[in-house]
Amino acid sequence: MVDIADRIALPEAISELDDVRPGSPFMRPVEFVAAALVALIIGVLLLGVTSRYVFSLPVIWIDEVASISFLWLAMLGSAIAIDRNEHLRLTLFVGMMPERLRGFANTFALLVIAAFLLAMVYPAIDYSIEESFVTSAALNIPNSWRVSAIATGIILMTLLALRHAVRTSTVRDLVLATALILAIAAAFWLLTPTFKGLGYGNILIFLLGVVALCLVAGVPIAFCFGMGTLCFLAFSTSVPMIVMVGRMDEGMSSIILLSVPIFVLLGCVLDATGMGKAIVDFLASMLGHVRAGMSYVLLGSLFLVSGISGSKVSDMATVAPALFPEMKRRGYQPKELIALLATGAAMADTVPPSIVLIVLGSVAGVSIAGLFNSGFAIAMVLLLALAVLARWKARNEDMHGVRRVSLAVIGKTALIAGPALVLPFIIRGAVGGGVATATEVSTIAVLYALIIGMILYGGISRWKFYAMFVETAALSGAILMILGTALAMAWALTQTGFARDLANFMIGLPGGWLSFMAVTIVVFMILGCVLEGLPAIVLMAPLMFPIAKNLGINDVHYSMVVVTAMNIGLMTPPIGIGFYIACKIGNVSPDEAMGAVWPYLIALLAGLVIIAVVPGISTWVL
Structure with missing residues (x-):
C-alpha cells in the first residue's frame, strides 16, 4: 500500500501490481529484522498510547525507541525495495526505447544508483562518527546508534545495486555505462571553476538537467533527486557531503512520519481481510x-x-x-x-x-x-x-x-x-x-x-502476517528514501x-x-x-x-x-x-x-x- 510512492515495474510504462517477487536469499535476515522493526514500532507506540490514555502515565523513552527503530526500518526497507525492484521510477521513456538500448538504459540506471550510494558511503560514516558525541535525552545513548542506520543502509544498497547490475547486464553494457558515468563525472569536475560562477545556471544544469536525464533513463526517483543534489553540491559549491546526509536524516526522521509505515500496514490488512x-x-x-x-x-x-x-x-x-x-x-x-x-x-x-x-x-x-x-x-x-x-x-x-x-x-x-x-x-x-x-x-x-x-x-496466517510486515518495510523504505533525498534537494535550492x-x-x-x-x-x-x-x-x-x-x-x-x-x-x-x-x-x-x-x-x-x-x-x- 502506497500513497505517495507507488511502485513502478520495469517492463511496463507504469505498473505497480506485479506480484511481489521474493528477494534474494541472502536478504532473508534483513527482511526478518525489518519485519521485526515494524512489529516493534507498533508495539512501542501502542504501549505509549495505552500508558498515556489509560494510565495517564507517559513513558518518556517511547519516542526515542520509536525514532531509532524508524530510521533503521527506513534504510533496511529501502534496501529491500532495491532488492525487489520496488522503488518508484518512471519507465515510460525506457519503454519506448528499442530493446537493445533498453538494456543499456537499465544498466546505466543501476550504475547511477551505485555511483550515488558509493559517493555517500564515507559522508554517512563520518556523520555517524560526528553524531556519536550527541547523547539522547531519555535513553542516554549516543545518537550514532540511530544514524548508523544510514551508513548501513547505503552500503547494503550499494552492494545490491552492483549485484543486480552484474547479474542482469551484458559486459558491453556494463563497460559502456561505467565509461559514460565516469566521463560525465570527469567533465563536471573539469568544469567546476566555471560552474561556481554560473549562479542559478547550476540549478538548470544539476537540479533540472541531471535529474531529468536520470528520470528518462529509469533511475528511481529517490536516486534522481540524490544524484542531482550530489552533483550540485560537489561541483558548484564548497558544501561538504556530510551536510547532505544530515538533510536526508532530517527528511526521514520526523516523528510525524512514524504513521507512514503503520498506515501502509493498515492498507495491507484491508486487502488481506476483505x-x-x-x-x-x-x-x-x-x-x-x-x-x-x-x-x-x-x-x-x-x-x-x-x-x-x-x-x-x-x-x-x-x-x-x-x-x-x-x-x-x-x-x-x-x-x-x-x-x-x-x-x-x-x-x-x-x-x-x-x-x-x-x-x-x-x-x-x-x-x-x-x-x-x-x-x-x-x-x-x-x-x-x-x-x-x-x-x-x-x-x-x-x-x-x-x-x-x-x-x-x-x-x-x-x-x-x-x-x-x-x-x-x-x-x-x-x-x-x-x-x-x-x-x-x-x-x-x-x-x-x-x-x-x-x-x-477472515483470518490471516502467520506467513501472511510476516509477508505483510516485509512488504510494509519495503514500501515504507521506498517512500522515506524519496523524502530524504527530496528534502536534501529542496534544501540545496533554498541555499542558492x-x-x-x-x-x-x-x-x-x-x-x-x-x-x-x-x-x-x-x-x-x-x-x-x-x-x-x-x-x-x-x-x-x-x-x-x-x-x-x-x-x-x-x-x-x-x-x-x-x-x-x-x-x-x-x-x-x-x-x-x-x-x-x-x-x-x-x-x-x-x-x-x-x-x-x-x-x-x-x-x-x-x-x-x-x-x-x-x-x-x-x-x-x-
Whole structure:
C-alpha cells in the first residue's frame, strides 16, 4: 500500500501490481529484522498510547525507541525495495526505447544508483562518527546508534545495486555505462571553476538537467533527486557531503512520519481481510438499482475505502474487481470504467488517512488535524463533480433486469460492513478532534483492523502476517528514501537564494493571490504527471508555502489546492503515473482509455478551480 510512492515495474510504462517477487536469499535476515522493526514500532507506540490514555502515565523513552527503530526500518526497507525492484521510477521513456538500448538504459540506471550510494558511503560514516558525541535525552545513548542506520543502509544498497547490475547486464553494457558515468563525472569536475560562477545556471544544469536525464533513463526517483543534489553540491559549491546526509536524516526522521509505515500496514490488512470488499458490497446493495448507481458505488467506495487504506493503488485494486463485471454488463465501456476509476482515486486522495496529507503536514508544518478535517470537505466537492458527469454519461445505461435489493439483504450487508465503515470516521474524528495524533490513531486503527478483520472477515496466517510486515518495510523504505533525498534537494535550492527570488517574483505577479493559485495549479499538475505525489510535495512545499503565507493564503486551503492539482496531474495522460496504474488494474490498453479520461479530468479541474477561488470550502471545518 502506497500513497505517495507507488511502485513502478520495469517492463511496463507504469505498473505497480506485479506480484511481489521474493528477494534474494541472502536478504532473508534483513527482511526478518525489518519485519521485526515494524512489529516493534507498533508495539512501542501502542504501549505509549495505552500508558498515556489509560494510565495517564507517559513513558518518556517511547519516542526515542520509536525514532531509532524508524530510521533503521527506513534504510533496511529501502534496501529491500532495491532488492525487489520496488522503488518508484518512471519507465515510460525506457519503454519506448528499442530493446537493445533498453538494456543499456537499465544498466546505466543501476550504475547511477551505485555511483550515488558509493559517493555517500564515507559522508554517512563520518556523520555517524560526528553524531556519536550527541547523547539522547531519555535513553542516554549516543545518537550514532540511530544514524548508523544510514551508513548501513547505503552500503547494503550499494552492494545490491552492483549485484543486480552484474547479474542482469551484458559486459558491453556494463563497460559502456561505467565509461559514460565516469566521463560525465570527469567533465563536471573539469568544469567546476566555471560552474561556481554560473549562479542559478547550476540549478538548470544539476537540479533540472541531471535529474531529468536520470528520470528518462529509469533511475528511481529517490536516486534522481540524490544524484542531482550530489552533483550540485560537489561541483558548484564548497558544501561538504556530510551536510547532505544530515538533510536526508532530517527528511526521514520526523516523528510525524512514524504513521507512514503503520498506515501502509493498515492498507495491507484491508486487502488481506476483505474489509474493503464489504464496504463495496454494502454500497452496491444501496445504490446499485438506480441509473448511474454503479458509478456512484464506485466513487463512494473509493471515498470510503481511501479513508481506511490511505492508498490510491490499494483503493483501486479493492474496488475494480468487485464492480467492473456488473458495470460492463450494464453497458459501460472498459475505457469509461478506467476513466472513472482513475479520477475517482484522484478525488479520494484527500480523504484521511492519506499519506500525502501526513507528509505534507510534516514538510510544510501544517496541522494534520486541519488537513484531515478539510480533506473530507474537499473530497466531497470533487465527488459531486464526478457524480454529476457520471450521471450524464449513464443516460443510456442498460437497466434491463436490474432490481432493487430487498431490505433484508441491505441490512445483512450493512451488518457485515458496519465495523469496516466506522474505521475511517474513527481515524478522522480522533485526529481532527485533537483526541490523538495521526501516529497514535494509526496504531489504534491497525489494532482495530486486525482484531475486527480476523474475527469477522477472515483470518490471516502467520506467513501472511510476516509477508505483510516485509512488504510494509519495503514500501515504507521506498517512500522515506524519496523524502530524504527530496528534502536534501529542496534544501540545496533554498541555499542558492532561489526561494527568496521566486517568492519576490510570485508576490509581484499581477492579480495577487489568484495568479499565484493559478501558477500553483499548473506547477503541481506538471509535477504530478512526472514525479507522483510525495516527491513533488517534498521538493516544492518548502518553496511555495512561505510564498502562500506571505500572500495571506491559509495553509490548509493552499494544501488542498496543491494535493488536488497534483492528483489531477497524476492521472493525466500521456505521462501521468496513476493513469497507467488504473489501466493495469482494469486490464485496459492506455491508448484505448486515454480519450475517455479527459471529460472526467475536466470535471475534476472545474472542482479544483472552485476549491481554489473559494477558501471557505477548505476552511469552514477548521
